[in-house]
Amino acid sequence: MSSLFGNILKGWTDYTKGIEEGGHHKYEHMWGMVIDLDKCTGCNACSVACYAENNIATVGEEKYKARQSMQWLRVERYFDEPDIDPGAIDDENAMQERGASFLPMMCQQCNAATCEPVCPVAATYHTPDGLNAQIYNRCIGSRYCANNCPYRLRVFNFYSYTDEDGAWPEPMKQQLNPDITVREKGVMEKCTFCIQRIRAAKDKAKMENRKVKDDEVKTACQQTCPTQAIMFGDLLNSESKVTQAWERQQVKLGKYKQDRENPKLRGYRVFEELNTDPSVLYLERVREE
Amino acid sequence: MVKDSSTKRSIPWIRLSMLMVFVGAIIVIAAQVLDQKLHYVGEDVVPGPIVPGTQYPDEKFTGIDVPQPINFSHKIHAGDNEINCMFCHTYARRSKVSGIPPLSKCMGCHTVIATDKPEIQKLTAMWEKGESPKWNKVHDLPDFVHFTHQRHLKRFLFDNEELDVSDAKRVCSMCHGDIAEMTVAKKSRPLTMGFCIRCHEANEGPSDCTKCHK
Numbered sequence: 018m019s020s021l022f023g024n025i026l027k028g029w030t031d032y033t034k035g036i037e038e039g040g041h042h043k044y045e046h047m048w049g050m051v052i053d054l055d056k057c058t059g060c061n062a063c064s065v066a067c068y069a070e071n072n073i074a075t076v077g078e079e080k081y082k083a084r085q086s087m088q089w090l091r092v093e094r095y096f097d098e099p100d101i102d103p104g105a106i107d108d109e110n111a112m113q114e115r116g117a118s119f120l121p122m123m124c125q126q127c128n129a130a131t132c133e134p135v136c137p138v139a140a141t142y143h144t145p146d147g148l149n150a151q152i153y154n155r156c157i158g159s160r161y162c163a164n165n166c167p168y169r170l171r172v173f174n175f176y177s178y179t180d181e182d183g184a185w186p187e188p189m190k191q192q193l194n195p196d197i198t199v200r201e202k203g204v205m206e207k208c209t210f211c212i213q214r215i216r217a218a219k220d221k222a223k224m225e226n227r228k229v230k231d232d233e234v235k236t237a238c239q240q241t242c243p244t245q246a247i248m249f250g251d252l253l254n255s256e257s258k259v260t261q262a263w264e265r266q267q268v269k270l271g272k273y274k275q276d277r278e279n280p281k282l283r284g285y286r287v288f289e290e291l292n293t294d295p296s297v298l299y300l301e302r303v304r305e306e
Numbered sequence: 307m308v309k310d311s312s313t314k315r316s317i318p319w320i321r322l323s324m325l326m327v328f329v330g331a332i333i334v335i336a337a338q339v340l341d342q343k344l345h346y347v348g349e350d351v352v353p354g355p356i357v358p359g360t361q362y363p364d365e366k367f368t369g370i371d372v373p374q375p376i377n378f379s380h381k382i383h384a385g386d387n388e389i390n391c392m393f394c395h396t397y398a399r400r401s402k403v404s405g406i407p408p409l410s411k412c413m414g415c416h417t418v419i420a421t422d423k424p425e426i427q428k429l430t431a432m433w434e435k436g437e438s439p440k441w442n443k444v445h446d447l448p449d450f451v452h453f454t455h456q457r458h459l460k461r462f463l464f465d466n467e468e469l470d471v472s473d474a475k476r477v478c479s480m481c482h483g484d485i486a487e488m489t490v491a492k493k494s495r496p497l498t499m500g501f502c503i504r505c506h507e508a509n510e511g512p513s514d515c516t517k518c519h520k
Contacts, residue, residue, distance in 0.1 A: 142515065150516045154450045197520050198450040212516060220457060 046229070047147035047252040047270070047296070048210050050236075051262045052121055054302040055283075056246035057092075059119035063238035063247065064090045067123070070211060070237035072193050072200075074174070074184035085175045089208040090123040090238055118302055121247075123238070124149065124170045124208035125287065125295030128270060132162035132171065140205075146215065147252070147296065151207055158203035167288050170207055177202040210249070211236040231257040252296070268298055369483070370493040372444045376425055377489055384475055385486035391474050398455040399464075409438045444491045445482065452520040461509075480505070 067073065067090040074087050094117040130149045133141050140155035141162055163171040178184035179199055185192075193199060196213035200206050211234075218234045231250050239247040250259035252270065263269070266284025267277045273292040283301040383389045392398055397405030413433050416426050432439060447453055462477045463469060469476065475486055483494030495501060506513060 144514055144516050146516075148516070152515045152519045154448070154519060155515075196452075213520060216452065216516075216520075220454060224456065224460060 043145065044147045044253060045145045046215075046254075048126065048215065048234075049147075049250065049252040049259050049263065049270075049296040049298070050123075050126075050210070051248040051259055051284075051298045051300065053246045053248075053300045054118070054120065055300060056244040057119045057121060057302075058244055059092055059094065059117060060243060061092050062241045062243060063121055064088060064092060066237040066241035067208070069192070070194060070197075071209070072197055073206075074178035074200075076176075076178070076184070080175070085173075087172045087174070087206070089170075089172065089206070090121060093120040093122055094118070095120065120287075120299070121238070122168060122170060122287070123297070124210075125168055125293065125297045126208075126210060127293040127295045129292055129294045131165045131167060131291075131293060135161040135165045137161065148210055148212065148215075149207075150212070151205065151209065153198050153200050153204050153206065156204045158205060160205060162205055167291055167293065171205055172207065174200050174202050174204050174206065228254075262300075263298055266298060266300070270294060270296070367496040370444075372442050372490070372493065374441055374490040375439045376428055378425070379489045380485045380491060381487055381489060390472060391478050391485075399459050401456055402452075402454040404455050406441055409433055444493050445497060447497065450519055452518055461511075 067088075068075065071089060073089055076086050080086065096117050126147070126149045128143070128147065130141075130143065133143060133149065136142075137159055138155055138157055140152045140157070142150060142152075144150045158173065160173055163169075163173060176183075179201070181187065194213070196217070214236065215234050218229050222229045222233070229251065231254055234249065236247070236249050239245075239249045248259050248262060250257035252260050252263065254260060263284070266282050267279070268275050268284045268286065271294060273290055273294070275289070283303065284298050285301060286295045286298055289295070383394075384391060394407040394411060395404040396407070397403055409429070409432065412429055416429060420426050421430070429439070459474075459477065462480070463471060463474055466477075479485060481495055481497065483492065485491055502518065503513075505511065
């Protein structure tokens, strides 16, 4: 009897504490990311690295046009509207020579993820690492999660790419990463923040009886980024670079509206107002006016 | 009339409160029973048949024989001569996989020991040709499972004060069966998810999906 009431009371205190602290009190880690858009040159190296690291199938032009691409990390391009009247659009000198703004979008690892509650088989759930995990062998491919993701960052295996004329013809099978599954047809997949690297680092730390150090885990995109625009680390570790960046930008987890003193701070989270509570912080690009 | 109705009204309240106490008691007792059932990890970790008229799949599992190119006898090495498992399977304590020893490790002893046996002569012939025996995999986990020997050995062997490291085969036999009594290894445990989970529950291992599923 005491255990029952104990559980209820413990659950209640956890629940209230979770609301007060934004629901992050019980986590071992809270992996987060900071992407500096001022540094991003839109070279797409992160996307390529992601393909190589995570055994993502290349689908070819036809399927790409049919929006069946398997990109986990896409670099979105945004162009400013020219600040001129439409009649002068042929005048080359009147156009702004600014080029595009780039926004690398990977799974935002929302802490209040919209994809999680709609999964009928609980194949996607929140881990104690603060990650939005996808268990491939549990997934039945209902695709509810992809429909419910406001960022459109979940991709679906419409075909099987493992056969001979698939994504990896014979010698290329040798380059598949053994630490991550090759997904089959009918399975939803998405960015995992390179969970295999996190797992390896955690295993190593446990073997040496210590905590995971800052900078010990590097995601594939972070490792590849030539301008080092991507930072990755543990938001629960107060000394990590990522935490410091979040504090500098006065952005906090568990809020859908940040009350910041300085309006010139660059940090923002995509679709924060939807209260998905994403773990990826973007630093806005600064341009000359 | 007014007085009558008021007395009639007062009676259902008593009944209602008694009913509510009764229902509440039933709910508390039911929750208690359920709570115990959900968190039950008893002495018999392997549960018996749950559905009447059926048999629990693990009890039915009698093992899978896998033929090998050379009839390597685990009984002679690990059983009779009591060689530690980790002498040959060196990578078990260092990595995910336990590893199969290279032929050079076999020849380290068998240039001298038991050179007259037919199986050893097969081995020597391979060694001189520069080939290696093509062993077949016995304990093959699915692609989506992450299992690391290193962490399990640390938990059950190196961090275990009640067990000496020379007794490593007792830890190995938790999943691999009594290898020290076999010739070539046989898959004698089902190695299903239920098999893993029951051990994880009994030994307080992690229960997070991504710990094992990749």
